[in-house]
Amino acid sequence: MKKYSETLEKEKQNFTHIAEIISQKEKDSMAVAKQSISERRRSVKVAESQRGNIQMQVQEDSKLKLEINYYEEMVNDREKDIGAIEKVITQLRDIVIDASKEVVKQGDVLDVVVGNITESKENIKKANKELHIAHESASEDTNTKIKMCILLVLLIILILLLIIAVA
Numbered sequence: 001m002k003k004y005s006e007t008l009e010k011e012k013q014n015f016t017h018i019a020e021i022i023s024q025k026e027k028d029s030m031a032v033a034k035q036s037i038s039e040r041r042r043s044v045k046v047a048e049s050q051r052g053n054i055q056m057q058v059q060e061d062s063k064l065k066l067e068i069n070y071y072e073e074m075v076n077d078r079e080k081d082i083g084a085i086e087k088v089i090t091q092l093r094d095i096v097i098d099a100s101k102e103v104v105k106q107g108d109v110l111d112v113v114v115g116n117i118t119e120s121k122e123n124i125k126k127a128n129k130e131l132h133i134a135h136e137s138a139s140e141d142t143n144t145k146i147k148m149c150i151l152l153v154l155l156i157i158l159i160l161l162l163i164i165a166v167a
Helices: 001-048 053-165
Strands: none
Touching: 001 053
């Protein structure tokens, strides 16, 4: 039972570790996306300062805003996905913990059952010995009663013979 409990505990740790790795990778990915957005903003600012044409700046600005919105939506979607993954992993961890507890409980119950079976076996052996002794004792008592009856009949016959012989 300890093996099952240890195995379930290791699996629980593995699930937790995987969840942490996934979470870290998603955070790193979001950081890269945010850095990319920041670099785009800087490059737009540099482009704006270098270009004299206001029309182009407005177009670049709107493109940048669309791109920023796209990346922000992507980051938000990833955050939602990460939250869903964390929720599933947490549920899995809870299931593994519950299963581990049940395995331990069943192991305890099994130990009690095995102990009861062993105790019953010993009690049956003792009962068989006592029955054997009682049977022998009953046989001896019966033999003793038969001997006493025979002795009593012989005694009565002997007394009758004496009475007849004296008379």
